[in-house]
Amino acid sequence: MILEFDDDLDLDDIAESGQCFRWEKVNEDKDPVIFRIIAGNRVLFILKLSEGVYDLSCEENVFHSFWSTYFDIETKYREIRDRVDRSDGFLSRAAEYGKGIRILKQDPFECLISFIISQRKNIPAIRSCIEKLSAEAGEKISLPEKERQWLKEKGVEPRYFEDIYSFPTPGALAGLSEDALKSCSAGYRAPYIRRASESVLSGELDLEELCKLDDVELMSALMGIYGVGKKVASCVSLFGFHRLDFFPVDVWIDRVLSERYKNGFPFEKYRPYNGVMQQYMFFFARSGAV
DNA sequence: AGGCAGGTTCTTA
DNA sequence: TAAGAACCTGCC
Numbered sequence: 001m002i003l004e005f006d007d008d009l010d011l012d013d014i015a016e017s018g019q020c021f022r023w024e025k026v027n028e029d030k031d032p033v034i035f036r037i038i039a040g041n042r043v044l045f046i047l048k049l050s051e052g053v054y055d056l057s058c059e060e061n062v063f064h065s066f067w068s069t070y071f072d073i074e075t076k077y078r079e080i081r082d083r084v085d086r087s088d089g090f091l092s093r094a095a096e097y098g099k100g101i102r103i104l105k106q107d108p109f110e111c112l113i114s115f116i117i118s119q120r121k122n123i124p125a126i127r128s129c130i131e132k133l134s135a136e137a138g139e140k141i142s143l144p145e146k147e148r149q150w151l152k153e154k155g156v157e158p159r160y161f162e163d164i165y166s167f168p169t170p171g172a173l174a175g176l177s178e179d180a181l182k183s184c185s186a187g188y189r190a191p192y193i194r195r196a197s198e199s200v201l202s203g204e205l206d207l208e209e210l211c212k213l214d215d216v217e218l219m220s221a222l223m224g225i226y227g228v229g230k231k232v233a234s235c236v237s238l239f240g241f242h243r244l245d246f247f248p249v250d251v252w253i254d255r256v257l258s259e260r261y262k263n264g265f266p267f268e269k270y271r272p273y274n275g276v277m278q279q280y281m282f283f284f285a286r287s288g289a290v
Numbered sequence: 291a292g293g294c295a296g297g298t299t300c301t302t303a
Numbered sequence: 304t305a306a307g308a309a310c311c312t313g314c315c
Contacts, residue, residue, distance in 0.1 A: 120296085122313085124313090125314080188310045230298090250296035
């Protein structure tokens with residue numbers, strides 16, 4: 001389907017923003033770039049045709065029932081970006097640099113496990129670990145013939161749509177031994193993954209219920225999970241529960257805060273969108289364009 | 291070849 | 304309460 005959409009949406013920015021780990025370019029250096037997005041047990045291929053116009057591999061009804069929510073289509077990120085204080089040179093440049101960023105609405109469980117994995121790993125390693133886990137415990141996803149045709153017309157190599165695995169369910173992950181988890185490069189996080197999956201499976205940890213909690217309660221509930229500290233809990237809140245005010249502090253943001261905001265970042269000013277500001281600054285700092 | 295990468299837990303004082 | 308060590312693994 002063709003999507004016309006004129007709010008902030010830059011595929012490259014989002015793919016590199018660090019909020020998602022299963023966005024992949026499937027036609028390497030060609031223009032326009034085609035991205036494959038795997039979210040839960042769904043796959044979408046998408047490319048930008050021209051300013052504000054995108055070509056998607058799915059049908060309209062699937063877009064409306066799932067992907068429009070995933071992309072948080074109803075939130076106006078341009079308006080959030082306009083809140084940036086012009087007298088704050090750093091944040092202004094960061095927001096301009098990352099103006100295509102949106103905060104995706106990702107699945108809480110997938111987010112939880114992904115960010116548990118992320119600790120002390122670089123992004124390629126995180127991706128690789130998630131792919132291995134998905135191949136090991138996910139379900140193979142087969143694409144409708146119509147979508148395969150769409151991909152062939154665009155010259156996408158079959159390996160990008162023949163072998164796709166969904167993100168494992170809590171039950172599937174809980175069914176893996178710690179050795180199996182380690183063979184997926186989970187390392188010392190294996191027991192964290194195992195215990196988190198088991199408690200979701202048993203119902204001891206009910207992610208649906210957590211949606212009802214306020215930000216403070218959500219944070220403490222997440223931090224009660226073995227292997228989840230403040231940073232991972234804020235990422236899961238921001239990306240998995242779409243709480244846009246959470247402001248994850250990792251090494252990059254820590255550097256930004258100590259170098260650029262010695263007197264503190266003005267959180268009050270950007271409430272309830274501090275998480276969006278964090279994304280601009282994180283993306284900008286990490287890009288090397290600072 | 292050793293250090294380090296989007297942290298968290300465990301131990302110690 | 305706070306600082307410091309230990310932790311899997313892969314990749315510069």
